[in-house]
Amino acid sequence: MTALSLLAPVFEPGFFSSPPVDIALIVGGVVAVVSGVVGTFTVMRGQSFAGHALADIGTTGGSGAFLVGASPLYGFVVMNVIAAGVMELIGIRRPRGRDLATGIVLGAALGLAALFLYLDTTTSSTTGATINVLFGSIFTLASSMVPVIAILGALAVGTVLLCFRPLVLSSLSPDLAATRGVPVRLVGMAYFTALSLAVSLSAVAIGAILSTALLIGPAATALRLTKRTGTAMVIAATLGVVATWTGVLLAYDSYYWQPSHHGWPVSFFVVALVFVFYVVVELSVGRRSNRRRSVAGAGTA
Amino acid sequence: MAVSETPPILAVEAVSVWLSGREILHEVSFRIAAGEFTGLIGSNGAGKTTLLRVILGLQAPQAGQVLIDGRARSHRSPPIGYVPQKIVLDPDMPLRARDLVGLGLDGHRFGLPRRSSARRDLIDEMLAAVDATDFADARVGNLSGGEQQRVLIAHALISRPRLLLLDEPLANLDIRSEQEVVELVARIATEQQIAVLISAHDMNPLLPVMDHVVYVAAGRVASGSTGEVVNTEVLSRLYGHHVDVVHVNNRILVVAGHETAVHHDLPDSAAGST
Numbered sequence: 001m002t003a004l005s006l007l008a009p010v011f012e013p014g015f016f017s018s019p020p021v022d023i024a025l026i027v028g029g030v031v032a033v034v035s036g037v038v039g040t041f042t043v044m045r046g047q048s049f050a051g052h053a054l055a056d057i058g059t060t061g062g063s064g065a066f067l068v069g070a071s072p073l074y075g076f077v078v079m080n081v082i083a084a085g086v087m088e089l090i091g092i093r094r095p096r097g098r099d100l101a102t103g104i105v106l107g108a109a110l111g112l113a114a115l116f117l118y119l120d121t122t123t124s125s126t127t128g129a130t131i132n133v134l135f136g137s138i139f140t141l142a143s144s145m146v147p148v149i150a151i152l153g154a155l156a157v158g159t160v161l162l163c164f165r166p167l168v169l170s171s172l173s174p175d176l177a178a179t180r181g182v183p184v185r186l187v188g189m190a191y192f193t194a195l196s197l198a199v200s201l202s203a204v205a206i207g208a209i210l211s212t213a214l215l216i217g218p219a220a221t222a223l224r225l226t227k228r229t230g231t232a233m234v235i236a237a238t239l240g241v242v243a244t245w246t247g248v249l250l251a252y253d254s255y256y257w258q259p260s261h262h263g264w265p266v267s268f269f270v271v272a273l274v275f276v277f278y279v280v281v282e283l284s285v286g287r288r289s290n291r292r293r294s295v296a297g298a299g300t301a
Numbered sequence: 302m303a304v305s306e307t308p309p310i311l312a313v314e315a316v317s318v319w320l321s322g323r324e325i326l327h328e329v330s331f332r333i334a335a336g337e338f339t340g341l342i343g344s345n346g347a348g349k350t351t352l353l354r355v356i357l358g359l360q361a362p363q364a365g366q367v368l369i370d371g372r373a374r375s376h377r378s379p380p381i382g383y384v385p386q387k388i389v390l391d392p393d394m395p396l397r398a399r400d401l402v403g404l405g406l407d408g409h410r411f412g413l414p415r416r417s418s419a420r421r422d423l424i425d426e427m428l429a430a431v432d433a434t435d436f437a438d439a440r441v442g443n444l445s446g447g448e449q450q451r452v453l454i455a456h457a458l459i460s461r462p463r464l465l466l467l468d469e470p471l472a473n474l475d476i477r478s479e480q481e482v483v484e485l486v487a488r489i490a491t492e493q494q495i496a497v498l499i500s501a502h503d504m505n506p507l508l509p510v511m512d513h514v515v516y517v518a519a520g521r522v523a524s525g526s527t528g529e530v531v532n533t534e535v536l537s538r539l540y541g542h543h544v545d546v547v548h549v550n551n552r553i554l555v556v557a558g559h560e561t562a563v564h565h566d567l568p569d570s571a572a573g574s575t
Binding site: 040043044046140162163166168169174175176177178179180181182198222223224226227228229231 | 354386393395397409410438440456
């Protein structure tokens with residue numbers, strides 16, 4: 001209690017007794033761990049663009065689900081898994097065509113998303129759908145969604161951990177992996193499924209258009225900090241959890257901020273923190289290696 | 302041809318490959334005996350990489366077959382060590398040299414890696430065998446081309462293959478690293494009784510260690526000892542037009558020529574007259 005009262009200026013009244021906050025913390029934690037674990041491979045495999053495209057494509061599913069009265073999460077998942085399958089199929093036949101394939105699928109999906117969002121707002125005469133789908137719904141999630149999110153998250157993390165070594169090997173070189181007997185296509189599809197789930201969950205938490213920030217940012221930061229793949233996954237997950245929980249807290253506190261008392265969106269805080277982490281690490285690691293280089297240079301001079 | 306007592310570790314039999322309507326390999330046949338050091342020589346685009354991919358099972362031939370240890374290759378074939386031509390490793394890739402070597406041991410297995418002291422010892426032993434102990438804990442993406450090459454060789458060798466394929470390992474290396482890699486591969490091949498098939502567009506760095514040469518030109522091959530294959534008559538037939546094989550200071554140059562060209566063959570280079 002004393003610790004809590006010391007922190008009173010940080011935690012505005014009711015933070016720890018609010019059911020929406022509880023749900024937001026649980027869902028945010030799950031989503032951040034999944035994003036960190038999956039995102040490490042997304043960055044290692046150089047598929048950040050594909051990840052971002054999936055997030056945008058998910059908008060179509062999320063807004064479509066809203067239209068038929070289902071939770072956007074189901075729309076995100078269905079749409080992302082289908083889109084990932086199409087991108088993977090085109091990409092396998094022409095590896096260099098993957099970006100093109102992604103771009104084409106993305107364009108078509110965003111067209112549909114625009115239509116669905118328009119219909120959502122005109123039929124329900126609110127802007128709730130747009131806000132929910134694009135910027136996340138972490139404070140308005142029904143508690144019944146928590147187990148669904150936990151199961152999908154466990155599925156994504158489990159898939160990546162099960163395929164860990166074949167994934168690392170095929171990320172380095174598909175040929176090298178194939179000669180060692182790795183079913184490269186199967187492993188690639190399993191990873192893309194995990195990526196679809198991660199992006200979908202992240203879209204629920206911080207919104208479809210920002211979900212890649214949680215996927216890529218902490219992982220990219222972690223890669224600067226360690227030279228071991230497993231450790232990178234742990235660091236990325238931890239950074240993601242810190243950013244998400246702090247974001248939830250700041251968003252809650254912002255209802256008490258002057259002058260408007262409107263409250264700021266969670267996604268803004270999460271993305272801002274992820275960005276700050278990356279910049280701080282990039283600057284400090286960059287400066288350290290610069291210093292090392294100049295010392296080495298002085299030594300040879 | 303006399304029948305050898307043991308089947309060759311690798312037999313390529315009348316392999317033809319067509320890619321996008323173009324014939325890349327035409328009825329290619331050759332054999333490699335256990336423990337032999339063979340150079341796969343040919344200019345860029347001659348079909349060397351395609352041939353290696355067929356041997357590895359990454360490319361199915363339209364005709365012919367590949368026998369590993371006397372049997373058609375399948376997923377139960379004994380392991381083939383493979384060092385690919387060029388892996389683009391991002392400097393940020395969170396992977397140490399020793400991790401890459403370890404993946405050669407169990408990179409195909411599912412589930413989380415188990416650490417054991419036996420595994421660690423084996424990795425250390427392989428790293429020492431390729432003189433990579435000094436940078437065992439460095440990120441693979443931060444290593445020089447020659448260092449990466451050595452780590453990839455350790456990765457290929459740790460599964461104890463009897464056949465090692467290297468795709469242009471000398472490309473993009475400076476002359477000193479080139480020599481180091483050749484000497485290293487030759488030493489390990491002798492020590493561990495491994496047959497080596499190494500592709501290169503320049504045969505000269507391999508001349509001191511090469512037992513046999515498989516020369517590829519325009520999708521066809523000629524194989525045998527260096528002297529048997531690398532001469533004006535055989536290579537002219539292979540290329541389908543006249544080429545000159547020129548010996549200069551123990552180096553061999555193959556140059557496009559015509560009948561009236563001056564021949565520079567030195568008298569001491571008649572090694573292939575058997």
